Amino acid sequence: MAKLHVKKGDQVLVLSGKDKGKKGRILRALPAEGKVIVEGINIVKKHTRATQRVQAGIHEQEAPIYSAKVMVICPSCKKPTRIKKSPVKKGEKTVWVRACKKCGELLDK
Numbered sequence: 001m002a003k004l005h006v007k008k009g010d011q012v013l014v015l016s017g018k019d020k021g022k023k024g025r026i027l028r029a030l031p032a033e034g035k036v037i038v039e040g041i042n043i044v045k046k047h048t049r050a051t052q053r054v055q056a057g058i059h060e061q062e063a064p065i066y067s068a069k070v071m072v073i074c075p076s077c078k079k080p081t082r083i084k085k086s087p088v089k090k091g092e093k094t095v096w097v098r099a100c101k102k103c104g105e106l107l108d109k
């Protein structure tokens, strides 16, 4: 399973496709497919049939996009950035967490 550089809750910038330049929050990461679902990005219309609970009609829903098409926006410097790994001491262990390549702020706390 490929590891994604982004995860649920990240604010990201879309780099290509019809939503290029838009920003959104990751709703779901799909590491098995290398894709993510981003709030308000890559909206597709789905025709649904009426069920007992739902009315028939057109529902709009986010479709997954490739994670390579998005860049994390650093919550600290507010810029789209690449990710580096920073070592953090946790007791006796050192864990590697994601950090902003521009300002060095840790993205995972």
Ligand SMILES: [Zn+2]
Residues within 6 Å of the ligand: 074, 075, 076, 077, 078, 079, 081, 100, 101, 102, 103, 104, 105
């Ligand atoms: Zn930063």
